[in-house]
Every structure is written in structure tokens, then in C-alpha cells.
Amino acid sequence: MLSNPIEDTPVECTIYYENGDMYIGEIIQGQRCGNGTLSYDNGESIYEGEWRDNRRNGRGRQITRQGKYSGQFVEYVFCIIISDSDLFSGNGVYCEADGTVYDGDWIQGAKSGMAHVKYASGESYVGEYRYGKRHGKGQYTSLNGEIYSGEFMNNMRHGVGYVIKEGGVISQGEDGIIIDCVGTWVEDKYIGSGNQIEGKY
Numbered sequence: 001m002l003s004n005p006i007e008d009t010p011v012e013c014t015i016y017y018e019n020g021d022m023y024i025g026e027i028i029q030g031q032r033c034g035n036g037t038l039s040y041d042n043g044e045s046i047y048e049g050e051w052r053d054n055r056r057n058g059r060g061r062q063i064t065r066q067g068k069y070s071g072q073f074v075e076y077v078f079c080i081i082i083s084d085s086d087l088f089s090g091n092g093v094y095c096e097a098d099g100t101v102y103d104g105d106w107i108q109g110a111k112s113g114m115a116h117v118k119y120a121s122g123e124s125y126v127g128e129y130r131y132g133k134r135h136g137k138g139q140y141t142s143l144n145g146e147i148y149s150g151e152f153m154n155n156m157r158h159g160v161g162y163v164i165k166e167g168g169v170i171s172q173g174e175d176g177i178i179i180d181c182v183g184t185w186v187e188d189k190y191i192g193s194g195n196q197i198e199g200k201y
Contacts, residue, residue: 010034017041025051049073067096071106096120104129127152156188 010026010033017023025036032038032055037048049060056062056073071092088094088106095101099120105113110131117125127138134140134152141147150161162182183192 065097067094069094150185153187157185157190158187160184 008028010028012025013027015023015027020041021038022041023032023036023038025032026034027036028034031053032051033053034051035049036051037046039046045062045064047056047060047062049056050058050073052058058073059071060073061068061070062073069088069092071088071094072090073088088109091105093101093103094111101118102111102115103117104111104115107113111129111133112131113129114127115125115129119125122143124141125134125138127134127140128136130136133155135154136152137150138152139147139149140152140157145165147164148157148161149164150157151159153159160183183190185191
């Protein structure tokens with residue numbers, strides 16, 4: 001059956017909901033579809049971006065008291081397991097209220113994939129995330145300039161890695177690299193491997 005082109009044409013409108021929410025944007029057959037902004041009555045959240053079938057879907061930006069996210073949204077159908085909501089998905093930037101900035105990949109609302117994170121403390125991390133935690137290979141730079149490069153598990157140094165002291169140069173074949181610990185970590189503790197090195201290379 002062919003669709004009616006008139007019924008499928010977006011219409012600009014403003015909708016006031018009984019709970020106090022307000023939507024300004026495009027609708028198709030009474031549903032939010034296209035571009036629009038939804039302001040929640042509690043004043044804690046605003047979403048502006050793309051919609052499909054009343055759900056956030058596509059590029060958009062969400063602002064809450066907890067932080068700001070700008071990136072991709074996707075409909076999430078497994079609402080019985082998680083929630084009946086539209087979740088961050090793809091690549092996006094999330095600015096938390098404390099100043100921490102996560103710039104990276106998302107899967108079904110969770111920080112998962114490659115990311116670059118600048119923490120409010122001034123420290124930073126570049127590497128893999130899994131379900132909201134540093135997990136996989138990455139590089140963490142502390143406030144004192146010390147760098148850990150290696151494997152992580154559940155936000156902890158775990159696996160093979162090494163530490164570069166402040167002032168070291170991360171460039172193979174050049175002078176100035178100062179390596180302190182090369183070996184294995186278990187749950188954020190260095191256990192060594194017989195290959196502890198200290199010096200310039």
C-alpha cells in the first residue's frame with residue numbers, strides 16, 4: 001500500500017503536554033519526526049535534534065544538570081532490560097557537570113569504544129572504554145606528568161604496561177625517554193616481571 005505524500009510531509013508546530021513538557025519542531029501524523037526541541041517541565045533536561053516516531057533518533061544534543069551530550073542517538077528497543085528511552089549511540093561528546101569531557105564512542109547509552117577523556121582534575125586518558133570504564137589498551141596522563149601506557153581493566157591498570165616519568169619523550173628512537181616500570185599490573189598494583197628498567201634511551 002502506497003503512503004499518502006501529504007500525510008508524510010513534516011509540519012512545524014508547538015505542542016504543550018499535560019505534564020508540562022513542550023515540543024517545538026516537526027511532526028508527521030501527530031508524532032515527533034524530523035527536527036525539533038523538547039523541553040522538560042522539571043527544567044532539568046532539554047533535547048534538540050532529530051526525531052523519528054516520537055523518539056530521539058539521529059544527531060542531537062541533550063543538556064541536563066548532570067552534563068551535556070552532543071552526538072548520535074538511536075532508538076533502543078530492548079526496553080524491558082534497560083529502559084524505554086532513546087540512548088546515545090555512535091560517536092559523541094559528553095561534558096559532565098564537573099568539567100570532565102568524554103569525546104568518543106557510545107554503544108546503547110554506554111561509553112564503549114575508543115575515546116579521549118579530559119578529566120576535571122587535569123588528567124587525561126586516550127584509549128579503549130567498555131561500558132563506562134577504561135578497559136583495554138590506553139594511555140593515562142597524571143597531573144604530575146607521569147604517563148602509564150598499557151592495558152586497563154575496569155578503570156584499573158591491569159596487564160602489561162609501562163610508566164614514563166615526567167619529562168620523558170614518547171618517541172621511539174629519540175633520547176629523553178625515562179622508563180621506570182616495565183612489566184605487569186594486577187588491579188592497579190605493579191607486580192613486576194623481572195624487566196624493571198630505569199634510565200634514558
